[in-house]
Every structure is written in C-alpha cells, then in structure tokens.
Amino acid sequence: MSVDAVTVRKIAHLARIKVNDADVPHLQQELNAILTFVEQLSAVDIEGVEPLTSVMPMPMAKREDVVTDGGIPDAIVANAPVSEDRFFVVPKVVE
C-alpha cells in the first residue's frame, strides 16, 4: 500500500497539521518509505492470533466513587494561551 498526494493532505487534515504544497512530495515519499518498511508484516501468518490488548494481563483496578479532585480552576487555566474569567477562550466555533 502506498499513499498519494491527496491522501497525504487528507491525513494531515485529520491530524490537524497544516501541510504546505511544497512539503507534500517529500512527506509522501517519507510516509511511503515507512509503509514499505512495515509492508513485510503482511507476509506473517496471523491466523487465529488475538491482538494484544494489554501488555501485562491483570484485572483493572477501579476507583471508589468519591470526589478527590477539582476545585483548582486557576491551576487549570494557568497555562492557557488565552483565558477569561476562568474560561478557556478559542476562536469562535461555528456549529
């Protein structure tokens, strides 16, 4: 499998990374180099093999339902590029 220029733009948009037209050809080439490298996996016999879902099989520990966190709005917005009245502020979203 290999990607064309249209696909490169499509994935870049899905990943929300701006790609300039000039960058598309070499990105396409690099992505295809990686895809060619991983292509060898298609020869592996995976019949009846379950995909790995957890590296260390063990039961997932669960939390008690108690409020232990929150109440720190200033810390939450402290690193925000733009905030106002403890809201995060972003360019207007049109629904």
Next chain:
Amino acid sequence: MTELTDLTLADARDALRQKKISSAELTMAYLAAIEKARPLNAFLLETPDHAQAMARACDERIARGEAGLLEGIPLGIKDLFCTEGVRTTAASHILENFVPPYESTITANLWRDGAVMLGKLNLDEFAMGSSNETSYFGPVISPWRRAGSTAPLTPGGSSGGSAAAVAARLCLGATATDTGGSIRQPAAFTGTVGIKPTYGRCSRWGVVAFASSLDQAGPITRTVRDAAIMLRSMAGYDPKDSTSVNLPVPDYEEVLGQSVKGMRIGIPKEYRLDAMPEEIGRLWDQGIEWMRAAGAEPVEISLPHTRHALPAYYIVAPAEASSNLARYDGVRFGLRVPGKDIAGMYEETRAEGFGKEVRRRILIGTYVLSAGYYDAYYVRAQKIRTLIKQDFDQAFDQKIDAILTPATPSAAFGLGEKGAKDPIEMYLNDIFTVTVNMAGLPGIAVPAGVSSEGLPLGLQLIGRPFDEQTLFALAAVIESSAPPVSLPSAWWA
C-alpha cells in the same frame, strides 16, 4: 580526595550518611560541572536555586538521622517528567512555556526519598528519536569522541541528555524513559547503565506520553549498583496509573554480587544479523564467555518473530502517539498560532509546534488507524505483538532465566550522519531493544567494551516480567568482567 563528582551514587550515598560530605557541597560541585558543560547541551533547564534549597533540607534531615534512600543525591530529570512549578517541555516548541501545576509520580518518589533536582535534561522531541537530534532545543553532544577526532557524536536518544549528563558526571543519575530503546541505546552509546523495567513497574502518571502501551521509565546511572538503588526509589504501584502493577518493590541492591551459577542464559539466534558489524558480534561472544565463566549456562534459543518487531513497532507507536499528542491543540496549554478559524488555529499550531519527526509519526499513526487501514496495519501489528510475546513466553518456559543480546547494532554515530534522507536508517537503531518494549519485559544495557574507534559498546539482558533482580545480578557480572572503560576527558569544560 578525588573530585566529588567522581563518586558513584552508592559511594556518595554512603559518604553522605557517614557525614563525610554534605549534600550542599556535592550539589554545588555538580552545579559547577553543569555550568561548565553547557556546550554539551544536556540540560534544557538548570535549577540551581531549587537544587541548593533541596540540598540544605537534605543535610538537615541527615543531621536528624532521617535520611531517605537517596538523601542528598543530586539527579538530572529528563524533561519528559512533569515537575511542579518547573518548566517541562518534552523538548518541543509546543510545550516551550509549559509549567505543570503537578509533579510526576516518579519524581515525587525521588524527592520523597531525599533526591535533589539539578535541572531538566534534553531529549528527542516527545521522546521520538534515537539521536537527540529531534529536540527543538538542539541536539545533545556526547561527551565521547572517536579516537583522534573532534567530530560531535550523538549520545543516542531519546534519553540523550540523561545519558550524556551521567557519562559527563553532571549528575549522579538521571531519570529516563524507554518506548523502543530510549534508555538502553543511549546508555550503550555513552558507557552508562540503563534499565527499562517491566511495563507497569514504574508509574507513567505525570510523564508526557509518547506511546502508552510501550512507555516505561527507568534510571540511567554510572554503575549497576547505582541503577539498582535508583530504580528502587522510582518504582512502585501507583493507583493513578491503571497499568501500574501492584507488586512490592524488592531491594535490588541485595542481589548484586550473588552467584549466577546454574542460570540459563538464552542466546537468541535471530539476533545475529548479517549486516551487524563484526565488533558487535565479538562483543556478544565475549559476553557469552563471561556468563559461562561465572557459572551460568548459555543456551541457544529461538525468537522467530524478532525481525517483525521493528516494523510492528512503527505501526503501534505512531498510532498511539497520534492520539496521545492530539491534546496539544493550542486551547488549554502550550503554543497557539492563530489561524483563520478554529480548525486553522489547530493546523497552524500543530504544524509550527511539532518538529518534523513528530509530525511524520503523527501522520503515519493517523494513517494506520484510519478507516479502511486499521485492520491491515494496527490490528495486524497488535497480533504480531502477541506472537512476539509468545516467543519470549516459550523461551522462559524452557527455564531460561534471562536473555543476552547486543544493545545496539553499532557504536554511537556522528550528528547528522543518519536518517536525513531515509527515516528507516535511524529507526534501525532500535532493532535489538524494541522487542522488549513490544513484550513489556525488563531490559538492561550494561557497558561491555569499546569499539575500534574507542567508543563504548553495551550488552543487553532481557528478563522475565518483574524479575529485574536477575537482570541486576547478571549485569553486575558483566560489569565486573568487562575491561574498565576510561571515561572521556572533560574536553567541554
């Protein structure tokens, strides 16, 4: 007396407890060394005030007889560990001004035990790289040089700052993380000891995520004993990390010097690569001989899916990374670059905020998870991961105690020498280490010799899940068998 910075972590610990030295003077010695070593670019942030305040507090606790495991020991912290009130960047432009209002569990454990923070260490951006060249703040330069050359070399990556700082005696030990080899490869390149513990042994809470199912933190130190001491402090169950394992942490130091007689050491035939430099093969053979000499029994084993580990890794790791790095969107923290609308803001921010390698991996990860390709790539890779894990399970079922391999396929290379044209060239650095992450096993890199160019080379030991003790015991055998590696002279100072 030798220089204070020549003491190992274990020596310094003992000297501090015996009040032969103070943490304040030890810390000052390191701060001075760090200042002189700025050309290495190992530290992204020096925190001298922080360090001196911590050191004073340590000395007071020592005076009161309340010394913790690492009381007064100055350490470097890879800048992937969030430190409360201290800038944490992941070596990325996108987090250039991020000041976490929280402390990672691992660093909190270290401070609990009395360690002193000297500063934050350089790394590949978001830990994605094998040479430290993807750091937004420039590469780390290895303290090592090829014999007769001044060409700058890589200390390896992604924990290049950690490895370089430890090798150059800018700290007694450093935290590091390993997703595909990022502790063991730089340790091997710099003649230091690096252990990636079993997945789940160290908490991931507060460590900037790269690939969640592969990331695991560990120490880089000058000696095996130092690594044993430091890991004991870092490790432990953390209820804030669902993948953390609730097992007691042993005193790893206890096993050092214990006999390894009768241990069965797996030698995987698939690791003998055709393209491997001869000196790497020789080093490995030498390691096998040391094992035999110590009474252990080398046994040839087969790990048939080894060669698929690296390609599978380059599906799984970017896939997880593409999702883990979605939170860097310019909304709540980090860089924001304005755009024509909200989507434009995202796209500009992420294009400018992430470096080339990070962008490349996000794109690959996005692609392999996208509709129509998920089964062919991601699911297939996770199935191959199951096969890789089964290979190891079968080896350990044959009563193998640990597996011995080379740590890297070569010695350190020069900055700019690899991966400029073809990213795969750089990825191949992880060929011996990545299987261990894919299976979640512990692995340790130990210095074992030097290359023809006078650069350090390391061997890797791979253990059973949560059996770091056996790794330390065997690593100590290699350490004591190997010829002493002369540290680089401080050409930078």
Next chain:
Amino acid sequence: MNTHVKPSKLIKGATGDWEVIIGLEVHAQVTSRSKLFSGASTLFGAEPNTNVSLVDAAMPGMLPVINAECVAQAVRTGLGLQAQINLRSVFDRKNYFYPDLPQGYQISQYKSPIVGEGTVIVDVSPTEQIEVGIERLHLEQDAGKSLHDQSATDSFVDLNRSGVALMEIVSKPDMRSADEARAYVSKLRTILRYLGTCDGNMEQGSLRADVNVSVRRPGEPFGTRCEIKNVNSIRFIGQAIETEARRQIAILEDGGSIDQETRLFDPGKGETRSMRSKEEAHDYRYFPDPDLLPLEFDQAYVDELASALPELPDAKKSRFMKDYGLPAYDAGVLVADKETADYYEAAVNYGGTKRDPKLVANWVTGDVAAYANSVGLAVAQTHLTPAQIATLVDLISEQTISGKIAKDVLAILISEEKEGDPRAIVEARGLKQVTDTGAIEAAVDAIISANPDKVAQAQAKPTMLGWFVGQVMKQTGGKANPQAVNELLKAKLGI
C-alpha cells in the same frame, strides 16, 4: 420488531402512504459523585472549570482511572433493560478535534460494550403496547461545554462536564411513529429513575437523544436515514421526528433521494437543518485505549447487583393490578413515576389499614395530579401528604362527606390549611354530610311545596329529578347525603 405495518402509524404523502422508521441513541448521565475517569465532582452548575481535575483538562501525562460506581450503574441499567451483561468489555478512543474535547479523543466503548441486547416494553397508549429492542449500552465520557454567545469573535470553553460518565443506550430501529418514540424515551427515563442510575433531568442535559429517522413505502427495505443530533426534550423528539419524516417524504415524492447526514432540530423554526460542516471527513480512528485495561468482572458481581435492584416499573404495575385490583391504565399512570407510585401506596396503606385502592388511585391520578401539574411539581413533591389523601378517602367511604365536599376540603388543604387534617377541617367547618333523614325530608318537603309546577313536570319527565336534587343540596349547603336525597325525592314525587 414490528412485523405488521399498522395503518394508523402511516403518514399520508401526496403519492401514497409512508412508514417512518425510528431508532434512538439516548445519552444518559450516570448518577455518580465523581467522574468516569477522574475524582472531580459531577455536580451541575458549578463555576467555570471548577469541577475539573488535571485529568479532565488532559494535561500532559495525565491518566484515566475508572470509577467503580459508574461500572455498577451501567450493569444495573443493563439488568433493568433485561439485557445481556458482558463480563468483558473494552474502552476505545474515538479521535476527533473539538475545543471542548480536551484529550482530542473521547474514551468510549466501540467494539465491545459493557451491555448487549435487551428489551423495553412501552405503553404507547392505554390500549397499545410495543416492544423496543435495545442494541447495546456503553459507557463513555461527556465533553465540556462551549459557549458561543458571549462574544462576536470567540467561544468560551468550560470543562466542568468534561469526563462525566454517560451511558449511551442504542435502540433498534423498532419505532414507527413520533408517539412511539416519545413513549419509549419516557419509559426509558422511568426505568433509569427507578434504578437510580440517571436522574433523567432533560433540562440539565442529563438525558439527550440522537434520533435516527428514515422513511419507506410499507413493505419495502429501510430507506436512507438521517441522524438528528442532541435533542433535549421528549416534546422536541416528537416534533423533530415528524418534521424530519415530512422533509424526507417531500424529497422522495419529488423524485429526489436522501443523503445520509447529521442534522440539527431547530425548535424555534420547527425544522431540521444539515450539519454538513461537521460532517466532513469523519474518521474517528477508534482503537483500544492503551491507558486502560479491559473491563472485566465475574457473574457473581452481576448477581449481587441484580439481587439489590429495586422493583422496576413493569413489575410494580403488575403488582398494583394484582394486589390493588387496579385497571392496567391506572396502574400504568401511577408507576410512570416511582415517587408517585410510592405516594399512592403510602396513601392506600396509611395508618396500617387498607382503603379502597381504586378510590385512592382516582384521587392521586385525578385531583392531586391536576393540582401538582398546575404548580409544575410531581405529585410527591407537593405539600399534600399521603396521610391527607388517605383521610379524605376515608371520610368519603365513611359517608362523612360527599365526593363533592371532599373536593372542597382538598381546595382548603391546597390554599388555606396546608398542613391541616381533613377530618378536623370537616369538623371545624361543619361540612359533615347530613344523613339525618328528618332534616333532609324537611328540605325536600319545602322544595316540593314551593314548586308545584315543577312537580308536575317531573312526574311527566323523570329526568327533572336532577333539578330537585340540586335545589335540596343548595338548601342543605351541599351536606345532604345525595343518595338519601335521591331516594326521598323519588318516593315523594312518585317517580
């Protein structure tokens, strides 16, 4: 599944009949103190970004840890929907960018949900019951909230809701009319409230629905469906379905075709409109969340939760019919709200004595419910106590007061003596029914002798009796026993 097409459900188009096919995805906020994966509070209405932990804000290196109670609530709900409980389920990441989605992905369950197929029995009307199949129920995180109206150029983001646990309950496409869909959501809400797993408060967004609508000619395969997002009241669900079905029919009858898309219902304009802007390149790239392990529990855990479940509406309805002899309709109305049902039972059994269950039901579902409705409360939330209603019914049954006087007493309880004892009110205000035949007879005689013309009329046309009854009641201030008045009048008038 409805296999027969009921003609009454069909929509008449210009070129013939159409059948509307409806499936619902209901998002129900799980009742819990803290969030699905963090220890921040779920309380509604806090100051911006106050009920937010570092995990909810997706700070670097933050990790999710699952809330045990949310898991238990999902299992309880699954049991209440008579559904398959999956002992192993998996959390996946649903990846997309939106300012109120801090992680850049929502943790949800895609391939392996915690609950599988189930069934809900729905009363559409007093005479019609349908079964709606449940496809699945899964746990997921809610997003934060973006406010768009505060500024012309910016949106404001508050993450208080970010990470609150939701259950997404997906129905099969088993509904055939807006009425059925409304009744289904009402019933689902009733079940959730009985279970205590969701408060069902639609105003606060605790219950929202995505409505899938398609139309077809009876007997034909399913048509292309549209999804109407985030409808937040039962009334709007009905309106949205009707509006959307008519829109699709108009397009198809015009020779057009339906595009599968996401739409938004605008209650003000009474129309649905395309959200095509959000539609572009939806590719969620689901994969198992590597920060979590599979969610596993054993059958013993499920059994323990099952044994502690409260009586559910269907069971309560059957019991009311059996134990209290109520008609299905009355029982259905009473059990629709758990507190009303409890109120009813408290009134029937008040003071350890059982009174006429049908009479109590009439009062609770009649005058009491009407009053509650007029003040915008549920029956049990009004100040009227089951004790007061029970006493009122007792007074009627003892023939101390008539049903009409009882209504007056209720009015006094509502407006003047909120905590009053009906018996004391009747006593103090002299409302006791006159059963003394002598007194009634005197009144009857007086009316008869004063109206000879009416007497003659009544003898010719016995329906005139009512006029005499009215006059006697007037004279006795409504307190005369109506039965005694009737009998006396009939005897004296010879009819």
